[in-house]
Amino acid sequence: MPVILLVEDEAPIRDMVRFALSRAGMEMLDAGDVPQAEQILATRRPDLILLDWMLPEESGMELLRRLRRDEDRKDIPVIMLTAMAEEEQKVRGLELGADDYITKPFSPPELVARIKAVLRRATGADASGQISTGALVMNTITHEVYCGDKRVELGPTEYRLLKFLLSHPGRVYSRGQLLDYVWADAYAPEERTVDVSIRRLRKALEPGGCDSLIRTVRGAGYVLSRSKDGA
Ligand code: CA
Numbered sequence: 001m002p003v004i005l006l007v008e009d010e011a012p013i014r015d016m017v018r019f020a021l022s023r024a025g026m027e028m029l030d031a032g033d034v035p036q037a038e039q040i041l042a043t044r045r046p047d048l049i050l051l052d053w054m055l056p057e058e059s060g061m062e063l064l065r066r067l068r069r070d071e072d073r074k075d076i077p078v079i080m081l082t083a084m085a086e087e088e089q090k091v092r093g094l095e096l097g098a099d100d101y102i103t104k105p106f107s108p109p110e111l112v113a114r115i116k117a118v119l120r121r122a123t124g125a126d127a128s129g130q131i132s133t134g135a136l137v138m139n140t141i142t143h144e145v146y147c148g149d150k151r152v153e154l155g156p157t158e159y160r161l162l163k164f165l166l167s168h169p170g171r172v173y174s175r176g177q178l179l180d181y182v183w184a185d186a187y188a189p190e191e192r193t194v195d196v197s198i199r200r201l202r203k204a205l206e207p208g209g210c211d212s213l214i215r216t217v218r219g220a221g222y223v224l225s226r227s228k229d230g231a
Pocket of ligand 1: 009
């Protein structure tokens with residue numbers, strides 16, 4: 001279930017968005033201002049942030065600027081929400097790294113469609129929902145995974161873990177980071193949980209030879225090789 005963080009000070013809009021997201025099968029975390037959003041971001045990694053521009057403490061722009069400078073959080077997609085239709089503001093938001101922009105008032109179906117489009121781009125999936133590296137291919141719509149012509153059967157945790165790694169190839173993640181990003185909802189998981197899932201994942205990928213794409217980086221964590229790095 002995609003997790004969306006909404007940063008918005010107007011309660012009626014929060015209620016409308018919460019309703020629209022729950023109908024679309026998404027979970028919403030909500031913050032009324034930037035400090036609250038920072039508090040949530042300290043422990044959760046949303047799949048996308050809906051960020052209002054005009055907020056009471058700091059503006060949404062300030063948060064966006066910080067996110068884009070932060071190594072761990074710069075990849076989180078952001079859709080700016082604003083009442084300001086001025087072209088100049090829009091250009092500024094996009095320059096700062098917003099992924100899209102919605103002008104208020106917007107309709108729930110429009111919002112959900114924009115979120116889905118940005119999420120598809122963010123995972124690196126193409127229009128058919130496919131993400132791949134080398135012989136390893138995941139379809140994020142049908143949840144099917146293939147290594148070459150071998151179908152790979154994965155449990156839900158290993159699927160989420162592989163999807164995360166496939167969406168960020170070539171980047172090393174520590175066990176702690178993977179716990180935050182992949183196991184965000186689980187109750188106090190331990191770091192060895194990650195090792196257990198990596199072992200299961202490699203075993204499932206072994207028949208087609210894709211297990212070697214997942215490399216252990218000593219003292220650092222795990223990385224999924226880009227196809228050009230060889231496997
Ligand atoms: Ca506002």
